[in-house]
Amino acid sequence: MTSYYLPSGSKIGVGYQVHALATGLARRGHDVTVFSGCPPVDGAEYTTVQVPAPRSLRTFAFAWSVRRLDLSGFDVLHAHGDDYWLWRRRVPAHVRTMHGSCFAEAVRIPGLKEKARMVALGLGETLATFVADRTVLVSPQTRRWMPWVRAVVPNGVDERVFRPRGPRAAAPTILFVGTYENRKRGRLLMEVFADEVRPQVPDAELVMVCSDAPAAAAVRVTGRVDEQELARLYASAWVFCLPSTYEGFGIPYAEAMSAGAAVVCTDNPGARYVLADGQAGRIVADDRLGTTLVALLTDAGERSRLAQRGIERSHEFAMSSVLDRYEDLYRDLLRRRERQTVTS
Numbered sequence: 001m002t003s004y005y006l007p008s009g010s011k012i013g014v015g016y017q018v019h020a021l022a023t024g025l026a027r028r029g030h031d032v033t034v035f036s037g038c039p040p041v042d043g044a045e046y047t048t049v050q051v052p053a054p055r056s057l058r059t060f061a062f063a064w065s066v067r068r069l070d071l072s073g074f075d076v077l078h079a080h081g082d083d084y085w086l087w088r089r090r091v092p093a094h095v096r097t098m099h100g101s102c103f104a105e106a107v108r109i110p111g112l113k114e115k116a117r118m119v120a121l122g123l124g125e126t127l128a129t130f131v132a133d134r135t136v137l138v139s140p141q142t143r144r145w146m147p148w149v150r151a152v153v154p155n156g157v158d159e160r161v162f163r164p165r166g167p168r169a170a171a172p173t174i175l176f177v178g179t180y181e182n183r184k185r186g187r188l189l190m191e192v193f194a195d196e197v198r199p200q201v202p203d204a205e206l207v208m209v210c211s212d213a214p215a216a217a218a219v220r221v222t223g224r225v226d227e228q229e230l231a232r233l234y235a236s237a238w239v240f241c242l243p244s245t246y247e248g249f250g251i252p253y254a255e256a257m258s259a260g261a262a263v264v265c266t267d268n269p270g271a272r273y274v275l276a277d278g279q280a281g282r283i284v285a286d287d288r289l290g291t292t293l294v295a296l297l298t299d300a301g302e303r304s305r306l307a308q309r310g311i312e313r314s315h316e317f318a319m320s321s322v323l324d325r326y327e328d329l330y331r332d333l334l335r336r337r338e339r340q341t342v343t344s
Contacts, residue, residue, distance in 0.1 A: 001034045003080040004062045006048070009038030011179070011211075011224065013251050014099045017155050018080050022046040024156075024323045035069060037062050059121065076330045079132065084124040087131045093333035095326075096132035097153070098125060100248020101145035104269065108183060108245045133333050138249040141269030153329070154273075155249045156322030157258045157314060161227060164260035164311070165235040172204040172297040175237035175261065177230070177252045180213040183245045185266075188286065190216060196290025201297050207233060234259035238303060239296050241265065243289060250274050253281065254317045257310030262303045264292050280313035281306065 001022055005015030015038065022032045023045050032046035037058065040048035051069070053062040059082070067085040071077055077091040080099065102125055106118035122145070129135040129146055136151040137143060143150075174193065178184030186208055193206045198218060206219045209230065213221045225233070234240065240256035240263050247253075247270030254274050256263050263281030265271045266289065275281035284292045296303045 001032065001078045001080060002036075002066050002082050003034060004037040004059060004082055006034065006036045006038035006041055008041045009036075013249075014080055017099070017251060019044070020156060020158065020319060021078075021323070021326070024158075024319055025326075028323065028327070033074070035066060060124075063124065075334060078326070078330075079128070084128040084131060087127075092337045093330060094132045094134075095329060095333070096128050096135045098129070098135060098137050098142055098146065098149065098248070099155070100138070100246070100270070101125065101142050103145045104142075104248075105183070105246055134329060136329070139270055139273035141273050142248055144269075151329075153322060153325050154317050155251050155254065156319035157251070157254045157317050158319045159258055159314070161231050162234060162255045162258040163231075165232065168238055169205070169236040172201050173237050173239075174204065174206045174293060174297075175209070175233055175240045175256070176206065176242060177209040177240075178242055178244065179210055180208070184210075185243045185245065186210055186213055188243050188289070189241055190219060192290040192293070193219070197293050197297070200294045204297060207237065209233065230255070231259060234261050237261045239264055239293060241289075241293060243286070244268055244271070247271060254314055257281065257307075258314035258317070260307050260311055262296055262306040263310055264289070264296065274313075274317070275310075276313055280309045 001018055003014060003018040005012040007016050007019050019041055022034050026032045026045040033049060034046055035049050035051050037051060037053055039050055051065045053065045063082040063085055066082050071090045074091050076093045078095045080097050083096060102118045102122035106115045109115055109118055129149055135149045136153045137149055138155050140152055176186055176189050178186055180186035197204050208221045209225055211223045234256050240261040242252055243266040245268060247268045250270035253263055253271060257280060265283055266286060267283050271283055275283060282292050
């Protein structure tokens with residue numbers, strides 16, 4: 001696998017998904033190596049090769065470094081980015097997973113420099129769809145930016161880890177997982193919590209799993225947490241809220257649903273897919289965020305009904321099923337390659 005990101009060096013969700021996929025495949029008996037710009041994850045059950053790249057324009061430099069790797073000893077290359085220079089066949093089967101669209105991010109990200117960087121990365125993503133033998137999307141909504149890609153394999157959630165665990169927190173609790181600034185919009189949630197939620201639900205608490213949020217009344221900022229602690233926080237929260245402007249998939253939505261938390265979010269492509277267009281959670285406009293949170297915190301019956309629909313929907317994203325689908329894809333590509341070799 002290739003991924004610039006891993007949990008050892010980045011909070012980017014793609015890195016966590018790569019780690020989970022590599023771990024799951026290794027436990028099924030596959031020999032998995034992840035080439036990454038990040039160091040090995042402590043206790044990883046797969047091999048990690050850290051690929052050095054200059055700090056300047058590091059995502060583009062990392063992709064060029066990947067081009068220079070000798071991958072001839074592998075049966076499958078499963079790229080989660082950074083493979084757009086690999087147009088010459090290097091392995092029998094080359095799979096590319098698109099975790100979203102940089103073009104979509106370019107529309108929303110502030111600053112001309114960042115917009116230009118995202119457009120350049122989007123062009124690389126487009127090229128990668130033609131370089132790989134098979135490209136898959138993590139949600140159908142991403143197809144807007146690459147309509148020629150038809151296959152969808154969602155991101156996966158380990159239901160053995162992310163599951164309901166006993167009673168919820170004693171106080172009404174909202175959980176946020178993301179960054180305070182930029183597209184995750186932790187700042188917006190904190191402002192809504194202070195201005196609208198606390199005046200109507202005085203004992204409410206906001207737990208923010210992030211490292212860049214300031215201190216505030218009734219707000220607990222945890223910094224980074226490990227997987228087990230994250231699962232415990234989901235399971236204890238009354239409501240999970242991520243008001244992101246853009247998600248290609250939005251793995252925190254699926255994790256929260258699997259753990260039995262009612263989910264509230266603002267509109268984005270990943271939210272519409274994971275929450276089944278609002279059937280498994282609330283997708284609301286910014287000006288309805290506070291009202292919706294208050295309504296759920298004060299209505300146990302509706303909160304329970306929404307959480308149950310979320311649990312049912314989350315089964316669609318079980319990691320065991322995602323691993324099955326990737327294994328089938330690998331084997332299908334390898335069989336096709338063998339037939340081509342025989343006939344040639």
